[in-house]
Amino acid sequence: MTGQYEFLAQDRVVFGVPAARAVAEQAERMGANRVFLVSSQTLSRKTDEIDRIKDALGERFVGLFDECVPHVPRDSVLCAAAAVRKADPDLIVTVGGGTPVDTVKVLLICLAHDLQTSEELDSYRVRVSEDGAKVVPEVASPPLRQIIVPTTLSGAEFSKIGGATDPVREVKDLYIGREIGGQAVILDAAITVHTPDWLWLSTGLRAIDHAVETICSRAPQPFTDATCLHGLRMLDESLRINRGQPENLDARLQSQLGVWLSSTGLGRVDWGASHGIGHQLGAVAGVPHGYCSCVMLPSVLLFNHEVNADRQSLISEALGQPEVPAADLVAALIKDLGLPTRLRDVGVKREHFEAIARGGMQNMMVRSNPRPVDRHEDILEILELAW
Template sequence: MTNDQETYRCALPDTPPHISYGIPFYESCAKHVNETFDAKRVYIIASGSLSRDTDNITKLEDALGDKVAGVCRGMTPHTLWSEVLEITHEAREAKVDLIITCGAGSLTDGAKVIALALANNASNADDLDTMHLGRNHNVIHTEIKAPTIPIVSIPTSLSGGEYTRGAGATDDRNHRKRLFREPCQGPLLVILDPQLTTTTPDSVWLSSGIRAVDHCVEAMCSLSSTPSAVKRATKGLKALVPGLLRCKANKTDLEARLACQLGVIDAIAAVFVEKVPLGASHGIGHQLGPLGVGHGETSCIMLPAVCKYNFPINSAQQNNVSKIFWDDEMVKNVLHNHGLKEQKADLSDCLKAIIKELGLPGSLEAWKL
């Protein structure tokens, strides 16, 4: 549905969440808070940098008026349990009926765990400890109640967590990142605003974009992949890689930013809708994350290395990904500028060149600098 220049539709056919784009994020949010959710008491989890350095959170609060029942300004990356519990307590006391996140992926993950904690009256770390997957990833906790408070996400990065039900959060008692899945729920509405994302530092925007590229590459290169997963991942890559290069060249290229935001949907769908298992880049990245390496930066560091290591067993799949890069004129020029030749460069070489062109770290040593 398009109304007053707003596009409002399912992110994927017959699959939540819906997405909204085409009008300013605060206008869209106010409209759907009133018309779609009929919410009365809203809790906002806002990016710390957006709160400190821009007036965007003020615009959101003004648009929602007296419906705002509470605001948290900033969460630590990788979503600490202590912060989740603090917001859970505030939201419970405020009797909220809707949670809004405005910022990057850690906030979205936080909202998912908070909604789950509220539904199960969790108040401390021991309570949360009963709800994550732990060591057995096949466990479905049927005794845990599903969340009832809906979430609206206004993402400012390309991590894509707003399109999944699961969430990662770090137990700050031992620095272990735990996964929360069913009956955890994702946002019911995702509001895309390319103009808002121009406030995101390039390092975050571009590296989280490589995280989405990582989803596409691992979906295409998995030995368990499917034709439909490859189709979705191919579409995502064709939007993401040229889009990221355009964003690097011109921060105000809103068309490229929206293309990246829409490309993320296909990247996530290639893995989570098609149920293709993720590979070593994501697996190792989940271990690096709690040590301080950003979500996107783990993919910048690990994805080329994992592709190089796996090339002997999935060279055909990797070559199909490389062909997508070489078939795009902009990407091909970047690869040539980094001294690569199509007949000699493998996928790892191509990824390293793209990551270097974006000014992102390609190793832990470079990340520390």
């Protein structure tokens, strides 16, 4: 066996400490004097969480951007980048789910290369060549880093990959930069209580998707096998408690820690069509990230079973029922959590299929699926399974 595993450019993960205190402590530790906040509108305008962080930062606070847009259209990134340039910070603190985190990741590329227009972003998106190989443009170090305080379970805080949608092509593009992710991550269960249950639980399924597609990768790693199998067990147990007892902060923290373990393959191990097609469900039909995993993962497991049954058996063992197919166990968990299970349940229409398939063939994760996806008809087959 030969291989290589790349660790993130991430210094630390802080957990169990109130977010406002932890942010101030990390800013002090990093020597930051001008801190800019990026958050969701809900957190900044309907709760006092962002005000608490502002107060903890004191004179270090220099600005806030809270107009992030789901699926991260390019223009929203450029608006955020303009706000950051105007404030001239030396650190960004991102509070929220995958949308604000991805917004900041891509805006850091804009700052690193002084990108001012949507068209200029084209030069830095990951492309897929005719033979399915991914082409990753070189990205310079950005002039500043971010600290991330996640409020969902999407795992974006543990990745060097950002996503942004090109509305013209109807494709969600991926961007990769070693230093665009979080230099530090703060896991505070208390700040997550404002997250709607459907969003918390569905992004928890997204994290399970991270674990499953890492374990089932065409190029698995022993390190990620260990972390993701344990993370899978933690999520299977804690998400069920989250549904019945959403106020249970211990269980919410266990889910956050499970995400940390389940995301060790994110951007470092080849993933497959569940994530790849999911990106296009968002770009074409506006499906939320977590719901994409709910409706795609069982069908992708079925599609891939003929080539990785042995790897899928590890998932069944981790979920406590080695005699039951992994696809069935994942589908049962989705149902138990009260989440949607079919494409038609989340607003996808058959007339969307062609655009989803067309965009999917440009996605590096679709093209690295364990069972090769070489034609857009293969994507249509998976979509039919999920319909």
